[in-house]
């Protein structure tokens with residue numbers, strides 16, 4: 549049985565990742581600041597309440613490692629969006645977006661490597677198509693999700709010698725609470741976006757969970773340092 553840690557695994561994309569790994573018989577540790585939809589999930593799940601905005605504190609990873617002895621896969625999925633242009637972002641907002649989306653991930657990757665130097669493992673960091681292309685009025689988010697790809701490449705080259713692979717997934721427009729909340733303020737935008745997606749449809753949390761599961765699995769044993777768009781072609785369309 550594999551042990552998987554999913555940050556932000558209590559809602560939206562994360563909770564579907566939990567379901568996906570449970571289907572494979574994994575034990576799943578969820579690290580999040582709320583139980584969210586976890587009560588609807590049945591299986592071997594351990595919930596660890598943590599505020600990742602205290603980004604340098606990686607004791608949650610140590611505690612999980614002490615419990616299971618090897619974390620086969622770490623999914624750094626927790627994140628927050630901020631829909632603002634660059635000039636509207638306050639220093640406090642920028643700090644929060646960076647603490648959760650970037651700094652906590654940076655710290656977790658580093659600690660994971662220290663813990664698994666002898667054992668190897670796999671990490672998937674969740675970026676966004678905002679890590680690949682510009683998105684209007686999402687300056688702090690786009691900056692943060694681009695930094696996620698820097699963390700991923702750095703870990704991929706630095707930790708390869710320990711047998712640790714690190715990859716990123718860049719979800720496109722996916723139907724979750726977060727996307728719905730953003731688009732509820734601007735309903736005409738959803739139609740416009742669908743018109744720009746080559747495949748014409750938003751993705752599902754399952755599409756993202758499948759990609760993450762693949763990259764963590766041994767099937768991806770020769771894949772290290774990539775940023776995989778799962779966006780129905782949005783980021784490569786003109």
Ligand SMILES: NC(=O)c1ccc[n+]([C@@H]2O[C@H](COP(=O)([O-])OP(=O)(O)OC[C@H]3O[C@@H](n4cnc5c(N)ncnc54)[C@H](O)[C@@H]3O)[C@@H](O)[C@H]2O)c1
Nearest residue numbers: 556558559560561580581599600601626627676719722726
């Ligand atoms: N939903 C999309 O369409 C979409 C698209 C591209 C990228 N993403 C990325 O996918 C990831 C998940 O997005 P989602 O839509 O499922 O988000 P969500 O808002 O539905 O869930 C966020 C999760 O992160 C956790 N979290 C947030 N702040 C935290 C904190 N300070 N400490 C601990 N946990 C915290 C929450 O508890 C929750 O489990 C994010 O990194 C997001 O940027 C989402």
